[in-house]
Amino acid sequence: MLFERLSSKTIQVTAGVCGGQPRIRNTRIPVWTLYGLALVIATIASKFSRD
Template sequence: MNTRLVDSLLQIITSLTLEERLLLQERLNSMAIQLTPGVCGGQPRIRNTRIPVWTLVAFRQQGADDAELLRNYPTLTKDDLTAAWTYYAQHEEELNCVLTAINEDDHV
């Protein structure tokens, strides 16, 4: 582990303005979401998994809280869920279309 690098990064991060820190957090969250053609139908998913964001959103809409999701998906972290909720907030219309299409397919 490169502790010098981490210490340098911390020093830089603490010098950021609130707006810059929020932007940094947003960018870090976005790194946790991947879109890969051929994996999960190309839908946004939690990095290095086959868990689409829409799946987590659907469970949340059905009443599951973060603790339940973390129990059901033990490979996920709180940060993964935060990234999923942030992604959903930024792409709500797109993901709602996916959820609608999936619900319609389930009723055919």
């Protein structure tokens, strides 16, 4: 229930802000930026864990 409340309020889509792309609430940080950052971190972590 908490996750549903947070997920419904943390992502906003507003025309004219970030090109209308989904963004973190009350910021201009697009969701795709955080997704890309998570992928980079996961890639780096996997390279270090293979040693």
